[in-house]
Amino acid sequence: MPPNNSLPPKENALFKRILRCYEHKQYKNGLKFAKQILSNPKFAEHGETLAMKGLTLNCLGRKDEAYEYVRRGLRNDLKSPVCWHVYGLLQRSDKKYDEAIKCYRNALKWEKENIQILRDLSLLQIQMRDLEGYKDTRYQLFTLRPTQRASWIGFAMSYHLLGDYEMANSILDAFRTNQMKGPYDYEHSELLLYQNMVLAESGQYERALQHLNKFQSQINDKLSVKETSGEYYLKLKRFLEAEIVYEDLLKRNPENVMYYQKLIEAKQLTDPDEKVTFYDAYKKEFTKAIAPRRLQLTDAGPAVFSGLVDEYLRHGLHKGIPPLFVDLRSLYIDQSKSDAIEKLILQYIENLTSKGTFSSDPGEEKQPASALLWAYYYAAQHFDYKKDTDRALHYIDAAIEHTPTLIELFIVKGRIYKHAGDPVSAYQWVEEAQAMDTADRYVNSKCARYMLRAGHIKRAEDMCAKFTREGVPATENLNEMQCMWFQTEAAAAYQRLHQWGEALKKAHEVDRHFSEIMEDQFDFHSYCMRKMTLRSYVGLLRLEDVLRSHTFYFRCAKVAIQVYLRLYTQPLQDVPQTTEPDTENLAPSELKKLRNKQRKAKRKAEQESALAAQVQVKREQHHKARQQQEQGDPEAPQLDELIPDKLARAEDPLEQALKFLQPLRTLAADRIDTHLMAFEIYFRKGRPLLMLQSLKRAWGLDAEHPHMHDCLVRFRGWLDDNSDGLNDHVAAVIAKETDPMFGGRSAVQLSQQYLAGAGARAQQCALWAARAHRRLLPHAHAAALAAATALHYPDTTIQGCVEVLESLRDGDFGPCEKETAAYMDACHAKFPYALAFKPPQPLELPNHDDVPLKLKDLAINN
Structure with a gap:
C-alpha cells in the first residue's frame, strides 16, 4: 500500500472544488476536476x-464503476x-446500514472529532435502533459542539429513548x-411540551403537572395544555380540578366524545341512570350537539331507551343523515335495544x-317526503345486519322506487x-351507483373493491384507471402510490382464482411498501430535531418499531404464507409443450376452420405483444422521468x-413464507393466526421445538380454537411417529411442556373429545374436528361427514359452508359426490342468494373484458 501523499497546492485546490461540486450537485464538473x-x-x-470520483459516479447512477473506484481508493x-x-455513504445509499456503520467507525479511528462523520453515524444508529451507540455518538457531538441546539x-x-428519564430531563x-432566551416562539413551546412528556412517561405526574402550570404562559398549544393537565388530574385522583378542566373543554368543543368520558370519570359516575341524567344536563346546555344524545343511548336502560332512541331516530331521519345506521350499529349488541329500534322503524314507515x-298522534307536524326515504334506507341496513336478506331487499327496493x-x-x-x-350482483349494483357519478372517487374505489371480490380483476384495474396517471398502467400507478387496500384485495382475489404467482406478486409489493416506509424515516431524523417537532418525532419512531403489525401487512403476509404452503405441498408442474395438430386426416372444411382459428390466435398474440411493448415503453419513460426528478440524490x-x-x-x-412470518411473531403475537401459521411452516420443516413453541403461544391465546385443535392432533401424531428419532433432552422438554395440552391423551382421544364437545356446538369446530377424525380413523x-355437513349450528x-364445500371437493372426506350435491342443495335452501351453492348457469355471457358489465346484461334475482 503506498503512503498517504498529501496533494500539492494546485491539486489540493482541485480536490476542494470536487467537494464543492458534490455538495452543490454539480457532478459532471466534479468528474472533470x-x-x-x-x-x-x-x-x-x-x-x-x-473515492470522491466513485461517490460522484454513484450519484450519476453508475453504481458498478462507483464501487470500483471507491474500493480502489480505499486500498490505496x-x-x-x-x-x-x-x-x-455508498453503503448507505444501498440501504446496507450495518456495513455503513462499520465504515463510519473505521473513519473515526483516524479522525475522532469529525463532526460530519459523527452526525452521519448517529443518523444510522437511530435508524437501526442502536440506542446505546446512538447515546455515545450524541455525547461526542455534544462535547464537540456544546453551543448547538x-x-x-x-x-x-x-437518554429518553433508553428510558433514563431523569437524565433526559x-x-x-x-x-x-x-x-434558551426570550422571546419565546413555537419551537420553545414544543421543547417544553416534549420535556413535559418525558416527565409524564417517567410516572412523575405531580411533577409534570407543576411543570405544565409553571410554563403554560410560554406554551402556544393551549388546547394541549388543558387536555394534558386534565389527564394528569385524573391520574392523581384530583377529580374536582379535573372536572373543572373538562367542563371548560366541553364548552370549547361539545362534540368531543372523549371529553364526556373523561368528565364522567372525574365525576366518578358508575351507575347507568346517573350517566343518563348527566347527559340530560348537557343536552339542555348544548342544544345542537349530537354527542351527548348519542352517548346517552349506550348507557340508557330499557325503561328510558325507547323514548331516547325515538327522539334520536326522528332527528336523524328528518335531517336525512346517511350514516345513521352506522352510528347506532354498536347498540345492536344488546338484543333488547335492537328490537326497540326495529319496532320504531317499522312504525315510522307505516x-x-x-x-x-x-x-x-293527532296534530303532529308533517315530515318532508325524504323522511320516508331515509326510513326505508335505515330499515334495509337494519335487516341486512340481522341477515334477513328478503326484507332488506324489500325496503331498499322501496327506497329506490321512491328516489331512483x-x-x-x-x-x-x-x-x-x-x-x-x-358478489357478482353486489358489484353490478355498486357499478350502477358509480355510473351515476363518475367523478366520485369514493364510489369509484368502492366499485373497484367489489369487482375484486367478485374476481373481476381486469375490470377493477380499468375502474381505478379513471383516477390514475394517464399513460401509466393503473396497477403500476397504484403500486407507486402505495395503494395497499387495492393490493391486499387483489392478492386475495388472485388467491381465490388460484393464480398463485400474481397473488404472491401483490403480497411482495405490499411488503416492499412497508420496507420503503421504514427507510423513509431516515429523512426525518435530522429534520425533526431541527424543527423541534420532538413529540411527533418520538411518536414516529415508536410507530416505525411496530409498523408491520398493521392490518395491511398482516393480510398480505397471511395470503403469501398460505400460498407458499400450498406451493410446497403441491408444486406447480412445468407447462407441457404444445404439439402441432394432425392436419393430414382432417376434412377440408375442418382444416379451413383450423387455419382460421390459428390466424386469429396469431393476430391476437401479435396485438398483445404490441400492447405489452407500448406499456413497457411508457413504463421506462415514466421511470426515467422519476429519476430525472430525483436526480442529485444517490x-x-x-x-x-x-x-x-x-x-x-x-x-x-417455506423459507419465503418464513420471511413474511418473522415480523408477525414479534409484532402480531397477540393474534392466534400468527402462531398457527408458524406451526404449519415448522410442521412441514420437521422442527419439533419450534412446533411446540408455536402451539404453546396459540394455546395461551385460545385453547379451544378449531385450527389449534387440528394442529394439536397432528403434533401428537407426529411425536408418535418420530419418537425414536428425537434427542432425549428434546423429548423430555416436549413431554413436560405438552402435558397440560395433551393431558395424557392420544391423538384419537383428543379428536374424539373435541368432536363431542366444541365440535358439537360450532360449525368451524365441527369441520376441523371432523377432518382430523377422518384422517385418524378412515373407517x-x-x-x-355428518358432523361437518350439519347445518344446525347456531x-x-x-363462509363456513363454503369452507365445508371446498373440503368435500378436495377429498378430505373421501369420495362423496352424492353427499356434496345434497349439501349444496341444503345450503342453497338456507342461503338462496349465495352463488357458491347455485348450480352453474348454462347461459354463456358475452366477454366484457373491455366493456363494463351493466345490469341489463345479467338478470339479478330480487
Missing part, C-alpha cells in the same frame, strides 16, 4: 480523489477518513436555562306512508347482496422485478 488530478501520473492512485489509502466515509436535543433524546433543564308523520337517483341506495343494495353471498438500489411465474416456482417456498367416514355462516 477529478480527471485533472488523476491524469497526473504522480497522483493517478490518490485514494481520496478516487486505508488510513484516510475520507475514503472510509465515502465508502460508508441539536447537540443538546439529540443528547437528551438518546436534567439535560433539557440545563439547555432551557442556559441556552305512519309516514299513510299520514306523513312519525306517529299517529340517490347513489347511497345502490351502494347499500350492493352491500346486501355481498352479505347474502352474491440512486436507490434497484429491486428485482417481481415476476409472477418465478415467484410461484420458488425453490424454497369413521360417515360420522365425520353460528352457521355462508
Whole structure:
C-alpha cells in the first residue's frame, strides 16, 4: 500500500472544488476536476480523489464503476477518513446500514472529532435502533459542539429513548436555562411540551403537572395544555380540578366524545341512570350537539331507551343523515335495544306512508317526503345486519322506487347482496351507483373493491384507471402510490382464482411498501430535531418499531404464507409443450376452420405483444422521468422485478413464507393466526421445538380454537411417529411442556373429545374436528361427514359452508359426490342468494373484458 501523499497546492485546490461540486450537485464538473488530478501520473492512485470520483459516479447512477473506484481508493489509502466515509455513504445509499456503520467507525479511528462523520453515524444508529451507540455518538457531538441546539436535543433524546428519564430531563433543564432566551416562539413551546412528556412517561405526574402550570404562559398549544393537565388530574385522583378542566373543554368543543368520558370519570359516575341524567344536563346546555344524545343511548336502560332512541331516530331521519345506521350499529349488541329500534322503524314507515308523520298522534307536524326515504334506507341496513336478506331487499327496493337517483341506495343494495353471498350482483349494483357519478372517487374505489371480490380483476384495474396517471398502467400507478387496500384485495382475489404467482406478486409489493416506509424515516431524523417537532418525532419512531403489525401487512403476509404452503405441498408442474395438430386426416372444411382459428390466435398474440411493448415503453419513460426528478440524490438500489411465474416456482417456498412470518411473531403475537401459521411452516420443516413453541403461544391465546385443535392432533401424531428419532433432552422438554395440552391423551382421544364437545356446538369446530377424525380413523367416514355437513349450528355462516364445500371437493372426506350435491342443495335452501351453492348457469355471457358489465346484461334475482 503506498503512503498517504498529501496533494500539492494546485491539486489540493482541485480536490476542494470536487467537494464543492458534490455538495452543490454539480457532478459532471466534479468528474472533470477529478480527471485533472488523476491524469497526473504522480497522483493517478490518490485514494481520496478516487473515492470522491466513485461517490460522484454513484450519484450519476453508475453504481458498478462507483464501487470500483471507491474500493480502489480505499486500498490505496486505508488510513484516510475520507475514503472510509465515502465508502460508508455508498453503503448507505444501498440501504446496507450495518456495513455503513462499520465504515463510519473505521473513519473515526483516524479522525475522532469529525463532526460530519459523527452526525452521519448517529443518523444510522437511530435508524437501526442502536440506542446505546446512538447515546455515545450524541455525547461526542455534544462535547464537540456544546453551543448547538441539536447537540443538546439529540443528547437528551438518546437518554429518553433508553428510558433514563431523569437524565433526559436534567439535560433539557440545563439547555432551557442556559441556552434558551426570550422571546419565546413555537419551537420553545414544543421543547417544553416534549420535556413535559418525558416527565409524564417517567410516572412523575405531580411533577409534570407543576411543570405544565409553571410554563403554560410560554406554551402556544393551549388546547394541549388543558387536555394534558386534565389527564394528569385524573391520574392523581384530583377529580374536582379535573372536572373543572373538562367542563371548560366541553364548552370549547361539545362534540368531543372523549371529553364526556373523561368528565364522567372525574365525576366518578358508575351507575347507568346517573350517566343518563348527566347527559340530560348537557343536552339542555348544548342544544345542537349530537354527542351527548348519542352517548346517552349506550348507557340508557330499557325503561328510558325507547323514548331516547325515538327522539334520536326522528332527528336523524328528518335531517336525512346517511350514516345513521352506522352510528347506532354498536347498540345492536344488546338484543333488547335492537328490537326497540326495529319496532320504531317499522312504525315510522307505516305512519309516514299513510299520514306523513312519525306517529299517529293527532296534530303532529308533517315530515318532508325524504323522511320516508331515509326510513326505508335505515330499515334495509337494519335487516341486512340481522341477515334477513328478503326484507332488506324489500325496503331498499322501496327506497329506490321512491328516489331512483340517490347513489347511497345502490351502494347499500350492493352491500346486501355481498352479505347474502352474491358478489357478482353486489358489484353490478355498486357499478350502477358509480355510473351515476363518475367523478366520485369514493364510489369509484368502492366499485373497484367489489369487482375484486367478485374476481373481476381486469375490470377493477380499468375502474381505478379513471383516477390514475394517464399513460401509466393503473396497477403500476397504484403500486407507486402505495395503494395497499387495492393490493391486499387483489392478492386475495388472485388467491381465490388460484393464480398463485400474481397473488404472491401483490403480497411482495405490499411488503416492499412497508420496507420503503421504514427507510423513509431516515429523512426525518435530522429534520425533526431541527424543527423541534420532538413529540411527533418520538411518536414516529415508536410507530416505525411496530409498523408491520398493521392490518395491511398482516393480510398480505397471511395470503403469501398460505400460498407458499400450498406451493410446497403441491408444486406447480412445468407447462407441457404444445404439439402441432394432425392436419393430414382432417376434412377440408375442418382444416379451413383450423387455419382460421390459428390466424386469429396469431393476430391476437401479435396485438398483445404490441400492447405489452407500448406499456413497457411508457413504463421506462415514466421511470426515467422519476429519476430525472430525483436526480442529485444517490440512486436507490434497484429491486428485482417481481415476476409472477418465478415467484410461484420458488425453490424454497417455506423459507419465503418464513420471511413474511418473522415480523408477525414479534409484532402480531397477540393474534392466534400468527402462531398457527408458524406451526404449519415448522410442521412441514420437521422442527419439533419450534412446533411446540408455536402451539404453546396459540394455546395461551385460545385453547379451544378449531385450527389449534387440528394442529394439536397432528403434533401428537407426529411425536408418535418420530419418537425414536428425537434427542432425549428434546423429548423430555416436549413431554413436560405438552402435558397440560395433551393431558395424557392420544391423538384419537383428543379428536374424539373435541368432536363431542366444541365440535358439537360450532360449525368451524365441527369441520376441523371432523377432518382430523377422518384422517385418524378412515373407517369413521360417515360420522365425520355428518358432523361437518350439519347445518344446525347456531353460528352457521355462508363462509363456513363454503369452507365445508371446498373440503368435500378436495377429498378430505373421501369420495362423496352424492353427499356434496345434497349439501349444496341444503345450503342453497338456507342461503338462496349465495352463488357458491347455485348450480352453474348454462347461459354463456358475452366477454366484457373491455366493456363494463351493466345490469341489463345479467338478470339479478330480487
